[in-house]
Amino acid sequence: MRASSGAGGLLAVHAHPDDETLATGALLAAFAAAGRPVTVVTATRGERGEVIGDALAHLQGDARGLAAHRETELARALAALGVSDHAFLDALPGWSGGRLEDSGMVWADEGRRAVAAPDAHAAFSTHDLDALAAPLAALIADRRPDVVVTYEPAGGYGHPDHVRAHEVTHRALALTAHPVPVVLWAAQGRARAAAARRALRTLVAAGAVPGDSPDDDAFASLVVDDEQIALEVDARSVRTAVLAALRAHATQVQHVTVLDDEPDLAGAYALSLGLAEPLLPVEQYRVAGGDLTAVAWPAQVAPVA
Numbered sequence: 001m002r003a004s005s006g007a008g009g010l011l012a013v014h015a016h017p018d019d020e021t022l023a024t025g026a027l028l029a030a031f032a033a034a035g036r037p038v039t040v041v042t043a044t045r046g047e048r049g050e051v052i053g054d055a056l057a058h059l060q061g062d063a064r065g066l067a068a069h070r071e072t073e074l075a076r077a078l079a080a081l082g083v084s085d086h087a088f089l090d091a092l093p094g095w096s097g098g099r100l101e102d103s104g105m106v107w108a109d110e111g112r113r114a115v116a117a118p119d120a121h122a123a124f125s126t127h128d129l130d131a132l133a134a135p136l137a138a139l140i141a142d143r144r145p146d147v148v149v150t151y152e153p154a155g156g157y158g159h160p161d162h163v164r165a166h167e168v169t170h171r172a173l174a175l176t177a178h179p180v181p182v183v184l185w186a187a188q189g190r191a192r193a194a195a196a197r198r199a200l201r202t203l204v205a206a207g208a209v210p211g212d213s214p215d216d217d218a219f220a221s222l223v224v225d226d227e228q229i230a231l232e233v234d235a236r237s238v239r240t241a242v243l244a245a246l247r248a249h250a251t252q253v254q255h256v257t258v259l260d261d262e263p264d265l266a267g268a269y270a271l272s273l274g275l276a277e278p279l280l281p282v283e284q285y286r287v288a289g290g291d292l293t294a295v296a297w298p299a300q301v302a303p304v305a
Helices: 019-033 054-059 063-081 129-143 160-175 190-205 235-248
Strands: 010-014 038-042 085-088 106-108 113-115 147-150 182-189 231-234 254-258 267-270 276-279 282-290 301-303
Touching: 010 019, 010 129, 010 160, 019 038, 019 063, 019 182, 019 231, 019 235, 019 282, 019 301, 038 063, 038 129, 054 063, 063 085, 063 235, 129 160, 147 160, 160 182, 182 190, 190 276, 231 235, 235 254, 235 267, 235 276
Parallel strands: 010 038, 010 147, 038 085, 147 182
Antiparallel strands: 106 113, 182 282, 231 282, 231 301, 254 267, 267 276
16 A cells, blocks of 8 residues: 555445445546555455356355456456555555455345345454444545545345445545545436346347346346436446456456447446446446535546536
């Protein structure tokens, strides 16, 4: 990690390696390309993640081996995005609770609610909220970012680590001595999300994009009424960096595809289930707190009029 520059910038809090790219890749790349400070904090090393592909299949079930490998994937992805300031939450000064592990996820209530895996005893989601938030609050005070970004309250699709990352971020914001001008939640406007998935279904059916037809319910809590979208990032302008970062996460992401002639899509990819997912031409955000006019945004980033 770098020493504090006091220059403002962006601080992103994520649950696992790959989330920084999947949820906020264009925003991170835009800030980095503009020469603005960017800090990424990752809560776990994703040791319970599923592994894609035969070449890396030996890592499935090997928690320490997968964690070590995903650290290298994360380093390559951050380099592709132009981010050099990164820390795992359990490596921050002030944390004394040991290694934070991926909680895993199982479905409860017939698939309506995600909970940590039954044997997730040392998991990120099980630790005391204030103990987790205190070192992050100190980092925010040190970095003094203009913008903090994380997930919305349901964590995108309910993963307990995503939910906990949201909770830890907001508790840290309450504890920190630095008043952050703007707090963002990753989101997708309903119109753009629907148009992208319609286009992607057509391309999958035609064989132009690998993978299975996308699931409209995937990442459902990300999709909000268009009126809630307050900030947009031109993802096409930083697409090369984002796609390279997606490819770096080879245990988690497959079928990364560039789409040049689709107005509703900048690209596509698939996760472990093999379902095609859209890379939207515009990455969108909700404002959870603060005033957008208080920040000098990079050229690729603009408040929604």
